[in-house]
Amino acid sequence: MTRTGVAARVAVIALLALAPLLLDNYRTFLLTEILIFGLFAASLDLLVGYSGLASLGHAAYYGVGAYAAGLIGLHATSNAFVQIAVATGSAAAVALLTGAFAVRSRGVYFLMLTLAFGQLLWVLALNWTSVTGGSNGIYGIPVATLAGPSKWLLATDHFYWYALCAFLFGYSVLRLIVRSPFGRALGGLRENETRMRSLGYHVPLYKLAVFTMAGAMAGFAGALACQQSRYFSPEGMSFEVSAVAVVAIIIGGERTLIGAVLGAGVYFVLRDQLSGALASHWELPLGGLFVLVVYLLPQGLVGGGRWLRRRLTA
Secondary structure (H helix, E strand, C coil): CCHHHHHHHHHHHHHHHHHHHHCCHHHHHHHHHHHHHHHHHHHHHHHHCCCCCCCCCCHHHHHHHHHHHHHHHHHCCCEHHHHHHHHHHHHHHHHHHHHHHHCCCCHHHHHHHHHHHHHHHHHHHHHCHHHHCHHHCECCCCCCECCCCCCHHHCHHHHHHHHHHHHHHHHHHHHHHHHCHHHHHHHHHHHCHHHHHHCCCCHHHHHHHHHHHHHHHHHHHHHHHHHHHCCECHHHHCHHHHHHHHHHHHHHCCCCCHHHHHHHHHHHHHHHHHHHHHHHHCHHHHHHHHHHHHHHCCCHHHHHHHHHHHHHHC
């Protein structure tokens, strides 16, 4: 990486760290939502962009993580790190179980299986009222704590800094995965699965491993979402949530990770700015933007930015 690239990343992180000092509580809360959902979308990009495994049920693992964190907070401990650990492990276990069946299929069959498992888990959350609260969800979750009984995370800016650190950790883990030999093997699976199998790679095992990793990171993000709102319902793990993550990836750019975060930012800012003026019709401009990106920027905002940089430096 060039010095310019390092300097730019340090500047972005510094600006994010200073954001609560420059924004009001509402915009700080919104930026926290963007970071959390951006991490969730980036975990999906690990499947869609880097592995070629299109999934429509990824929000199920986001929901498993959120429910696990919320239930631990209600019945066991308010410690934020314990909640995240249990949420990540629970989501990884569910992803491992469902992935063992899904990765045996390919193409549209894999797509439909992930959708089916996602809907199955959503229906389970909707009807298992004694555990999940049904359509009302779980609420009244105590404020997450970092150490002891302190309610430091109750303040919007304090929780933002906590979420920013968690985001940077999760994002770094994803980057390590895609830059590792394992990540390069995933690229081979995406390009030519048959050739990778002929070279001796255990294709189903690689698929199951990345499916589990992506599910674990989705659960990690889900735990953060539940800690922020101290509430979660089945609506948060519905098909629509998975679809929004896919839209975020396409808008931002596949196989970039940061593109998923940028796409999430675009989605949440548009929702925030347009929902008041257009009510339930605010998604129409989003649809128009999506069509424009697909036709004019097939590699998303990140790809478009890289193309422009090459043109300017040529």
